[in-house]
Amino acid sequence: MKIVAFGASNSKKSINKEFARFAANQFNSTALEVLDLNDYPLPIYSVDMETEEGLPENAVLFHQKLEESDLIIISFAEHNGSYAVVFKNLFDWVSRVNLKMFEGKKLFLLSTAPGPRGGVGVLEHAIDRFPRHGAVISSVFTLPQYHQNFSETDGILDEELRAKFMEKVNLIESI
Ligand SMILES: Cc1cc2nc3c(=O)[nH]c(=O)nc-3n(C[C@H](O)[C@H](O)[C@H](O)COP(=O)(O)O)c2cc1C
Numbered sequence: 001m002k003i004v005a006f007g008a009s010n011s012k013k014s015i016n017k018e019f020a021r022f023a024a025n026q027f028n029s030t031a032l033e034v035l036d037l038n039d040y041p042l043p044i045y046s047v048d049m050e051t052e053e054g055l056p057e058n059a060v061l062f063h064q065k066l067e068e069s070d071l072i073i074i075s076f077a078e079h080n081g082s083y084a085v086v087f088k089n090l091f092d093w094v095s096r097v098n099l100k101m102f103e104g105k106k107l108f109l110l111s112t113a114p115g116p117r118g119g120v121g122v123l124e125h126a127i128d129r130f131p132r133h134g135a136v137i138s139s140v141f142t143l144p145q146y147h148q149n150f151s152e153t154d155g156i157l158d159e160e161l162r163a164k165f166m167e168k169v170n171l172i173e174s175i
Helices: 015-025 047-053 057-067 085-097 120-133 159-174
Strands: 002-008 031-035 071-076 106-112 136-143
Touching (some): 002 015, 106 120
């Protein structure tokens, strides 16, 4: 099973990238790639630019990464209740490459934030929207209060949250 994982953030110290990497490492995968959205810089989506210049190479390359995967793990940064701009922009460009960019893929959707809601608002947006792009959402998980509940060396610290998380990983692996 090939896994592609990324944090939907462009922060160099993204907690969602860290969480996505942790999640991906819990699977018995034959191939794992953790992507950094900073490696796929894109202009702000514009209909005029698309008409005049076509699709940017990075949108096509990112779409290829999704295509090559069996399981896609995304951990969403929440900005004012919604996607971080870098993700929305990428999503819009990639939707012009292929509207059904998640067709035939299993998705494990995550969010984390320093606050007690853990970015559940943005996760709900993705859960509502992604099936329209072909996604089969295998499972979802929100980690609240990242700095209290997570360590880079030990992963999820809270026993109950860790058990719930691993239940979801095991469920996805059994599908
Ligand atoms: C512009 C902006 C808006 C934010 N809005 C929210 C929010 O709506 N909910 C939330 O839980 N955290 C919010 N935060 C805090 C983020 O959760 C925090 O910056 C987190 O580290 C983002 O994830 P990342 O490190 O993966 O980029 C916001 C941060 C910024 C900079």
